[in-house]
Amino acid sequence: xxxxxxxxxxxxVQEGKNLTINxxxxxxxxxxxxYKQKYGEGLIFLMMLQKGGEEKSHEKITAKLDEKKQQxxxxxxxxxxxxxxxxxxxxxxxxxxxxxTFGTGTRLQVTx
Amino acid sequence: xxxxxxxxxxLVTQMGNDKSxxxxxxxxxDTMYWYKQDSKKxxxxxxxxxxxxxxxxxxxxxRFSPKSPDKAHLNLHINSLELGDSAVYxxxxxxxxxxxxxxxxxxxxxTVL
Numbered sequence: 001x002x003x004x005x006x007x008x009x010x011x012x013v014q015e016g017k018n019l020t021i022n023x024x025x026x027x028x029x030x031x032x033x034x035y036k037q038k039y040g041e042g043l044i045f046l047m048m049l050q051k052g053g054e055e056k057s058h059e060k061i062t063a064k065l066d067e068k069k070q071q072x073x074x075x076x077x078x079x080x081x082x083x084x085x086x087x088x089x090x091x092x093x094x095x096x097x098x099x100x101t102f103g104t105g106t107r108l109q110v111t112x
Numbered sequence: 113x114x115x116x117x118x119x120x121x122x123l124v125t126q127m128g129n130d131k132s133x134x135x136x137x138x139x140x141x142d143t144m145y146w147y148k149q150d151s152k153k154x155x156x157x158x159x160x161x162x163x164x165x166x167x168x169x170x171x172x173x174x175r176f177s178p179k180s181p182d183k184a185h186l187n188l189h190i191n192s193l194e195l196g197d198s199a200v201y202x203x204x205x206x207x208x209x210x211x212x213x214x215x216x217x218x219x220x221x222x223t224v225l
Contacts, residue, residue: 043204
């Protein structure tokens, strides 16, 4: 089964600083998803990447999938307190019934 | 208008009891899921249904039984609750079975005493 490792496990940054979260897979990624979870709430979809080398941005968040499709990164520019939460990467397996498997999560705190 | 809604949001119960969590989606999606999130926030898939048919059944104790009366609903029934069942259970839906983003409910926090 697909295993996704995220790093770092937790991160504390000062408001205004940039940060990067990584997601590494043991297998080729066929669909890579980034979600954010605020404490005590559900998961909010951020972005989906499918092609090697693909990069997407939304507001101050940029996600990339490497050419080999085994690693993805999520970069936040000029972090704000609203960025705080748990970031999860998820990946599709192969086959007609895919189970979206999630990574170990990265807890982000943004201090003032 | 909530896309994926779960009830109840909170559930506190004694060991040995039986409880159910209900999920409904109004997105017209074919596929629905149950995930379990433990205290370390690790999210693990339990079941998936596509058009009322069970398509994914992970290694989950038999005490957990999903039921999908129609493709808009996926309920989770748990028998003989144990302390280790305490977790947040998330329902999710997806347009197709193998690609596309999942839409999550807000979660149901189950506490077994």
